[in-house]
Amino acid sequence: MRDGSSFPFDRWLGVVLLVIGAGLFYDTFFFRTFDWDPVGMAFWPRVLLATMGVVAIWHIVKGRVGAEVAERFTPRAFVVFGGGVAYVFLLDTLGFFILTPVALFGYSLWLRPVSMRAIVSGGFVAVFGTGLVYAIFEYGMDVILPRGILG
Numbered sequence: 001m002r003d004g005s006s007f008p009f010d011r012w013l014g015v016v017l018l019v020i021g022a023g024l025f026y027d028t029f030f031f032r033t034f035d036w037d038p039v040g041m042a043f044w045p046r047v048l049l050a051t052m053g054v055v056a057i058w059h060i061v062k063g064r065v066g067a068e069v070a071e072r073f074t075p076r077a078f079v080v081f082g083g084g085v086a087y088v089f090l091l092d093t094l095g096f097f098i099l100t101p102v103a104l105f106g107y108s109l110w111l112r113p114v115s116m117r118a119i120v121s122g123g124f125v126a127v128f129g130t131g132l133v134y135a136i137f138e139y140g141m142d143v144i145l146p147r148g149i150l151g
Contacts, residue, residue, distance in 0.1 A: 014059030017052060025049045079110065095148020100133065101126040 028042035028049070087103050108122030137143040 009063075010059050011063035014056045014061075014063060017056035017059065021049050021052045021056060025053070076110075080107070083107065083110075091148070092146050093148055095150050096134070096145040097130070097150060098148060100130045104129045 025046060028045050031040070031042040031045075033040055083103065083106065087099060090099055105122045105126035108125050109118060112118050134145065137145055
């Protein structure tokens with residue numbers, strides 16, 4: 001869609017993201033509140049939506065003008081999307097400690113050519129990334145992650 005049009009795809013994407021994000025941000029004002037929760041349930045969704053708004057504004061302001069040729073869409077993106085969907089559906093069944101390192105390792109290898117260095121760094125990311133996410137969710141946010149078949 002980079003045919004020199006006056007309003008390129010990046011800018012349309014920014015406008016769409018901004019409109020959707022604004023609607024969702026408005027919706028966070030109707031979340032339930034609790035006396036025991038000083039931050040509130042809407043805090044993290046608002047942080048994420050504000051970040052999405054900044055990215056949307058960046059797309060609108062810095063949208064590519066027709067001089068650059070767009071990259072061809074690659075079917076490899078569907079593998080990443082499919083992996084994310086599979087992760088969501090299998091998380092309760094297999095559990096966080098089995099599925100997360102496998103997913104992180106797989107994504108690490110999928111994103112670059114396979115070599116011994118990639119395998120070692122992928123293993124490092126899988127083990128320490130899983131540990132870091134576990135610590136943040138379990139101890140930092142008091143969220144119990146799915147144990148799956150490990151019970």
